[in-house]
Amino acid sequence: MVRRTKYKTWIRMKKLTLFFLSSLLLLLVVLFPINIYFRVLAGILAFPFLYITFVLSYSIYQFSSVGGNYQSKIHDLIVSKVNCNGKGTVLDIGAGSGSLIIKLAKSFSETCLTGIDYWDENWEYSKALCQQNAEIERVFDRIDFLKASASELPFKDGQFDIIVSCLTFHEVRDEENKTDVIKEALRVLKPGGQFVFLDLFMDENLFNGEKELLNDLKEQGLSKLNSCELSQEMKLPKVLLGKKVLGNAMILSGKK
Ligand SMILES: C[S@@+](CC[C@H](N)C(=O)[O-])C[C@H]1O[C@@H](n2cnc3c(N)ncnc32)[C@H](O)[C@@H]1O
Structure with missing residues (x-):
């Protein structure tokens, strides 16, 4: 079968x-x-x-894949923003059911990848589901899935060459200040390492406003920081552009 x-x-x-x-x-x-x-x-x-x-x-x-397949298209967009020579260490914060990290593993064949997630009962994802998907996609041997919280990553400073995250920072409940969760992600990024984060960064109730967030992150000593609205990067159906869906979604990318 x-x-x-x-x-x-x-x-x-x-x-x-x-x-x-x-x-x-x-x-x-x-x-x-x-x-x-x-x-x-x-x-x-x-x-x-x-x-x-x-x-x-x-x-x-x-x-879903039976409809517009926008989840997969958005993950593809994140992958397209990763500038990788095919090697190095990659971290996905909030791996969910593994779609993004598996795409990265397939695109960059010599990378060593880690996917972390809290996988609590609020979500319908699990570590076992990620492992099963990675096995089916034949990238199981290169991805390590780990249960951890994005608010306190169990890694050393500067451990990863590339870090991605999709719609996870705003979901972290054990840290009130969601900007601090982004800073925690940047802590484990190597100097010169690259990040691509997609989240509802334009939602002022979650991230204190776009301007303040960008200033706060610039103070982290990043060598490069770009921001762009998701709706300008790809055409989305009207319903997905609602503020409670992806209307506030933005991609932050850059280098430490
Ligand atoms: C909207 S889903 C996105 C999943 C995945 N990034 C994707 O794009 O398919 C949000 C994810 O954040 C995870 N999450 C929530 N709180 C977390 C925490 N404290 N640490 C790590 N992951 C967390 C959830 O388990 C869920 O997988």
């Missing part, structure tokens, strides 16, 4: 199920022969739930 890779999307099925069931319940209340005020109230409340259910389902479709 041919084994297929399973790369889960960034939208949790648990979340979609919750909104879908809540919408269904509210619609049932509307149809139920009870007090008319309850029925009207349930009808009004059903709208936002139905809308969120639609946005979540359509985003899953666009991110």
